[in-house]
Amino acid sequence: MVYRSSNVENIADAKYGLAEQHKSSAGITTKKYDVLVLDAALRQSLVAIRSLGQRGLKVAALEAETAVPAFSSRWCQQGVICPANAGSEAYLNFLERWLEQNGANVIIASSDSTVALLRQYRERLEKYAQIALARDPAMGLAINKELTLEVAGTLGLGIPRGLAVHSIQDVSAALKEIGLPAVIKPVESWLWSENQEYGARFASRLVTTVDEAKQAVEELTQLGGVTLFQQFLTGRREAISVMYANNEVHASFAQWAKRTEPPLGGTSVLRQSIPLPPDTGTQAERLIREMDLEGYAEIEFRRDRAGIPYLMEINPRLSASVEIAVRSGVDFPKLLYQWASGETIDTVSSYRVGNWMRYLKGDIMTTIEAIQQRGRPGVTPPAQAVLSFAASFLKPMDYDYVDWHDLNPAIKASMEFTSSWVGGAIVKRFSRLKRSFR
Ligand SMILES: Nc1ncnc2c1ncn2[C@@H]1O[C@H](COP(=O)(O)OP(=O)(O)OP(=O)(O)O)[C@@H](O)[C@H]1O
Numbered sequence: 001m002v003y004r005s006s007n008v009e010n011i012a013d014a015k016y017g018l019a020e021q022h023k024s025s026a027g028i029t030t031k032k033y034d035v036l037v038l039d040a041a042l043r044q045s046l047v048a049i050r051s052l053g054q055r056g057l058k059v060a061a062l063e064a065e066t067a068v069p070a071f072s073s074r075w076c077q078q079g080v081i082c083p084a085n086a087g088s089e090a091y092l093n094f095l096e097r098w099l100e101q102n103g104a105n106v107i108i109a110s111s112d113s114t115v116a117l118l119r120q121y122r123e124r125l126e127k128y129a130q131i132a133l134a135r136d137p138a139m140g141l142a143i144n145k146e147l148t149l150e151v152a153g154t155l156g157l158g159i160p161r162g163l164a165v166h167s168i169q170d171v172s173a174a175l176k177e178i179g180l181p182a183v184i185k186p187v188e189s190w191l192w193s194e195n196q197e198y199g200a201r202f203a204s205r206l207v208t209t210v211d212e213a214k215q216a217v218e219e220l221t222q223l224g225g226v227t228l229f230q231q232f233l234t235g236r237r238e239a240i241s242v243m244y245a246n247n248e249v250h251a252s253f254a255q256w257a258k259r260t261e262p263p264l265g266g267t268s269v270l271r272q273s274i275p276l277p278p279d280t281g282t283q284a285e286r287l288i289r290e291m292d293l294e295g296y297a298e299i300e301f302r303r304d305r306a307g308i309p310y311l312m313e314i315n316p317r318l319s320a321s322v323e324i325a326v327r328s329g330v331d332f333p334k335l336l337y338q339w340a341s342g343e344t345i346d347t348v349s350s351y352r353v354g355n356w357m358r359y360l361k362g363d364i365m366t367t368i369e370a371i372q373q374r375g376r377p378g379v380t381p382p383a384q385a386v387l388s389f390a391a392s393f394l395k396p397m398d399y400d401y402v403d404w405h406d407l408n409p410a411i412k413a414s415m416e417f418t419s420s421w422v423g424g425a426i427v428k429r430f431s432r433l434k435r436s437f438r
């Protein structure tokens with residue numbers, strides 16, 4: 001998806017809810033909020049809002065769209081709609097003005113686009129608030145898959161067999177070396193256009209033919225980035241979440257994803273908390289220590305058929321699946337806030353294992369995709385996919401968005417899903433499905 005910046009000028013304060021600066025009787029400027037959660041439409045942002053709000057912190061949330069379930073959370077004291085696209089310069093200007101006028105101690109960001117923006121303009125924004133993201137050079141290593149894998153390689157971690165592909169001219173050589181099926185992924189998920197007017201997020205792709213490989217490379221390099229051409233691994237997906245600061249690991253948590261959306265990977269839609277696996281648990285910690293990557297990070301692995309783990313990537317920001325950690329007893333948003341605001345960081349040494357969580361919208365989408373993509377490597381056969389989808393309703397589990405003490409976001413999310421997705425995307429997907437059955 002490409003987010004184009006809409007050169008917004010003259011942002012009207014009243015329209016977008018910019019509050020007046022708060023001054024105490026002594027004339028000292030005070031901050032109105034403890035934390036500003038950016039990317040409010042993301043699931044992990046709602047988790048952060050709830051977690052921090054429940055702890056008595058004043059939370060505001062900002063998003064570049066209007067349909068944001070998190071704005072209706074009882075823990076969100078102000079929902080701010082930014083009239084510019086996330087990651088754009090107009091977004092940056094809006095954010096800066098909002099911070100100037102309202103004030104917040106800490107900023108939490110969770111999307112690749114916003115992380116890229118905050119990283120680029122960190123110094124400018126730190127005049128107003130602490131940014132709950134790792135600093136460079138660690139951040140630069142973590143958001144770049146090629147560099148991350150290089151560090152992992154020097155530590156002796158398993159990394160997928162692969163090579164860098166710059167353009168479709170390199171595809172034949174890569175095919176010879178790696179074979180098919182293969183996974184092609186951008187070295188960095190978020191890329192800017194040359195003049196930085198807009199950016200785009202690119203996701204990993206499974207390719208099974210030469211044509212698919214060429215097309216994937218062409219599309220993934222349209223903004224000039226480099227891709228990695230990797231062997232396709234078919235085993236279990238595991239993610240280790242780590243909170244690390246001042247040479248100390250304050251918490252580690254492991255989960256595995258039974259189903260993801262899209263089926264290759266990306267967002268985990270059905271997942272379970274597991275004990276820290278001795279291999280990936282240790283490897284994740286060694287990697288974080290080697291890179292000195294402070295704050296929260298999720299380290300993703302995938303195993304091969306024999307069960308040997310290979311590093312996929314690091315997401316150095318709150319990950320979409322983080323709610324299962326919070327519900328299992330590791331409140332990462334709280335630890336992240338403590339770290340960014342300079343408080344003493346709690347250490348969490350255990351959590352509940354065996355908990356299941358499901359992201360229903362993602363599960364519906366991935367079941368539809370399994371039917372559409374039937375026969376492709378790694379895709380569950382249609383009948384089995386539908387059966388597993390239905391069987392998951394019988395298993396006790398928590399659902400993303402659903403919190404019985406804060407129901408509005410779940411209601412809003414369901415309404416939004418029914419109106420926009422059922423009306424648009426699902427119908428589109430089913431009509432494609434009908435076509436593909438002809
Ligand atoms: N070589 C591979 N073999 C098999 N599966 C893979 C491979 N590379 C990636 N995947 C799957 O796709 C998922 C997404 O890939 P990756 O983490 O590299 O990209 P990403 O787009 O940055 O993901 P995220 O949305 O989690 O940030 C992986 O977690 C994994 O499940």
Ligand SMILES: [Mg+2]
Nearest residue numbers: 189313314315
């Ligand atoms: Mg990623």
